[in-house]
Amino acid sequence: MHRPLPRFERRCVAAGLLVALLAACAAVPQGVPAPLQPGGSSSPALTLAARGVQVYECRSAGTAAAPAWAFVAPEAELLDAQGRLAGHHGAGPFWQLRDGSRIAGSVAARADAPEPGAIPWLLLTARAESAPGALAAVTHVQRINTRGGVAPATGCSPATLGAQARVAYRADYRFLVAR
Numbered sequence: 001m002h003r004p005l006p007r008f009e010r011r012c013v014a015a016g017l018l019v020a021l022l023a024a025c026a027a028v029p030q031g032v033p034a035p036l037q038p039g040g041s042s043s044p045a046l047t048l049a050a051r052g053v054q055v056y057e058c059r060s061a062g063t064a065a066a067p068a069w070a071f072v073a074p075e076a077e078l079l080d081a082q083g084r085l086a087g088h089h090g091a092g093p094f095w096q097l098r099d100g101s102r103i104a105g106s107v108a109a110r111a112d113a114p115e116p117g118a119i120p121w122l123l124l125t126a127r128a129e130s131a132p133g134a135l136a137a138v139t140h141v142q143r144i145n146t147r148g149g150v151a152p153a154t155g156c157s158p159a160t161l162g163a164q165a166r167v168a169y170r171a172d173y174r175f176l177v178a179r
Contacts, residue, residue: 032174033111036123038140042176046134048086050173052076053166054119054149058156067161069151075166078173094129095141095173101133103175105141119149119169126175135175142174 053076056069073091080086087097096102105124113121122143128136149169156163 032142032144033121035109036111036121036142036144038108038123038125038176041179042140043179044174045138045177046175048078048080048173048175049083050074050076050078050089050169050171052089052169054151054169056151056165056167058160058163058165060158060161067156067158069156069165071151072164074169076169076171089173093124095135095175096130097134099133100131101128101135102130103127103135103138103141104129108140113146115147117148117150118146119143119171121146137177138175139178140176142176143171144174145172146170 052074054074055072057072058067059070061068074089074093075091076089077085078087078089078095078097085098087095089095092104094102094104103126105126107122108125109123110120111122113119120143122141124141124143126135126138126141128138130136147170149167149171152165152167155165
């Protein structure tokens with residue numbers, strides 16, 4: 001036979017459910033901020049996960065300033081939803097898929113990542129650089145859901161000028177086409 005829970009136990013169960021609901025909501029990926037939405041009408045054509053590194057170099061910031069880590073390039077594999085290699089992402093920046101299609105991008109807007117210690121989210125304008133393929137009609141790329149990849153906080157000094165640091169990162173790249 002089922003007996004009703006005493007009032008205190010009902011409150012504990014309700015509080016536990018509320019905590020679980022709040023935790024689930026926090027785990028839901030945040031939406032893409034308005035500044036990272038391209039103007040006009042566009043729609044996602046493809047989303048690929050990137051796994052790789054952000055490369056930094058210790059460089060002199062001028063005669064009066066201390067050396068600092070400077071961004072050099074990304075080096076990442078692009079993976080489809082099943083985790084299979086779909087292409088590569090590298091300096092320029094560029095994205096190239098296994099079908100031979102390739103685009104280059106330039107930063108149009110940026111927003112701080114919601115996750116601490118993650119590289120910014122970006123909106124990039126894209127231009128085709130190769131033969132037709134899945135990326136041929138892409139006009140914009142959004143870098144979202146970033147994890148890691150920020151420059152080291154230490155290790156760059158006059159004694160280490162020219163040294164490189166390769167910092168692991170993950171991101172999703174959403175490729176957009178005009179409608």
